[in-house]
Amino acid sequence: MTTAIRYSFGGDEHLFVELSESMSLEAFFRGLAMTRAVQALQLPGIHDICLANASFQIRFDPDVLLPDRLLAAVQGVEDLAVAERQLATRIIEIPVLYNDPWTHETLMRFRDRHQDPTATDLEYAARINGLADVEAFIAAHSGAPWFVSMVGFVAGLPFMFQMVEPERQLQVPKYLRPRTDTPKQTLGHGGCFGCIYSVRGAGGYQMFGVTPAPIYDPAQRLDYLQEHMVFFRPGDIVRFRAIDRAEYDRMLAEVEEGSFTLNIRPMDFSLDAFLDDPRGYPRALMEEPA
Incomplete structure (x- = not known):
């Protein structure tokens, strides 16, 4: 069963996305799929997307991209997170x-x-x-x-x-x-x-x-x-x-x-x-x- 993704904001400029509490190749590939999907959206105001072991963080400009809009966009690509199995x-x-x-x-x-x-x-x-x-x-x-x-x-x-x-x-x-x-x-x-x-x-x-x-x-x-x-x-x-x-x-x-x-x-x-x-x-x- 897929673990529920947890979202939290870090200050005004960061969105932290926790994919799993345990680190595994499954969690990594899920994060890889999501970060690639977010990149493909080409949302204005995103500065960096940093992929980690079982999570990723997005640094953005809240004056250009409203936090709620970014959160909704990232949540919208969750279904793509299991699509990639090749690298x-x-x-x-x-x-x-x-x-x-x-x-x-x-x-x-x-x-x-x-x-x-x-x-x-x-x-x-x-x-x-x-x-x-x-x-x-x-x-x-x-x-x-x-x-x-x-x-x-x-x-x-x-x-x-x-x-x-x-x-x-x-x-x-x-x-x-x-x-x-x-x-x-x-x-x-x-x-x-x-x-x-x-x-x-x-x-x-x-x-x-x-x-x-x-x-x-x-x-x-x-x-x-x-x-x-x-x-x-x-x-x-x-x-x-x-x-x-x-x-x-x-x-x-x-x-x-x-x-x-x-x-x-x-x-x-x-x-x-x-x-x-x-x-x-x-x-x-x-x-x-x-």
Whole structure:
């Protein structure tokens, strides 16, 4: 049964639309359908439509578009919210140096804010997920694709969840108290969500490694950032590939000289195919095309 949508206004300029209390691909696709339908209306006065995990928010000018008119228009497209089950998107391979020295140095400075001061973030994550050791956790983390459901918090930071059955979701709580430092391009994890910290700054997610790949660059120096300074967009599918220190250093040198690029390929994602085969379909996404 479809969950009733909840609407609320935030101040004078925002309409918040909550599609579901739980986050899922079903909720994401419902939000995707509704936001596309609202965009198609081309209502004057709408500045931004921001899609999130199980909700979206519209920023509008109340002097141009009356709040009641906007609410009625959005409610009018509710029936379209179940229409889309396919998504033209892209699969992106992100190289990761797991258990790197920089996040290790950082996490050791903040053990007083952690649930287990005697363990590293990876050791803690492996233990509470019932995995044998850090290597087993890394294999589970990089062994299935991740779906980007929203981008935000800071510029370019993707939130993503792993495309596996709910009982196989890796879950790790955030730090008891946030850190005041996180290296840029850190792989983080909080609850069932993974992220990549696009810039250095505060953070509360567990830290598992770093990627050499910039995902936010106002200078747009690399080829995959030419279209936009923020790389990720909702609906992207991510494959993490574990690399060693030598490969990380080589890639970092390529970033510095401007020649680094990412392995990106287009694909048509089927929500129904995933729901029908939640193990086999993601496994196919992890394979390189022939």
